[in-house]
Amino acid sequence: MLSRPDVLRRTGGRKVAEIIYDEATIAAKVKELGAAITAYYDEGDLVVLGLLKGSFIFLGDLVRQIERPLQVDFLVASSYGAGTISSGEVRLLYDPQTRLEGKHILVVEDIIDSGATLERLLRVLGSRSPRSLSVCALLDKGLVQEPPPEIRFVGFQAPHKFLVGYGLDHAEEFRHLPYIVTMS
C-alpha cells in the first residue's frame, strides 16, 4: 500500500495500491508513440480526434510529440439505449466540426477494454470517407478477440485491473493524477 504524501493529497487520503505507470514511464511511451505516428503519415491532412473524456491528458501530451502538421478535434460517444445491455448503437454526443472527408483520421483513446464502443465508432467514422482511419490507444487490456486493423498504435499492454489516473476515472474521480494507479 502506497502512502506517498503527494498521492494522498491528490486522492484526498484514499490509498493507492500500486503505481502501475509513473510519470517518466508514461512520458517515454508517449514520445515513442509520437515518433511512430510522425513516421506513419507521409502526406495529407491529419485530424487527431480525442475521445472524451478519458483521452484529454494523453491527447495533450501526444500531439506535442507529433512532428507534422495536424488539427485537433474531439468526439463524445455514448452507447445508445438504457441499462447495461448495449443495443449495438453508438451515438455521437459531440460530433467533430472539422471536415473528415479525404483526411487521415487518428482516434485517440485512453484504454481499450471490450473494444465495443470503439468498434462501433470506427464504423460511424469510416462511413465519412476518410483517407485513412487509425486508432492510438494508450492502454490495451488485450481482451478484444479479433482487434480491428485500425488499432495501429498501442502504448501499454495493460494488466486486467481497474486503472485510474492520467485521464482515466472512477465515477469521475482521479482523472487528474499524473500517474496511472490501482486503488486499494
Ligand code: IMP
Ligand atoms: P470498452 O468499450 O469496453 O472498450 O470500454 C472502454 C472505455 O471504458 C474506456 O474508454 C474507459 O472510459 C472505460 N474503461 C475501461 N477500462 C477502464 C479502467 O481500467 N479504468 C477506467 N476506465 C476504464
Ligand code: MG
Ligand atoms: Mg473513455
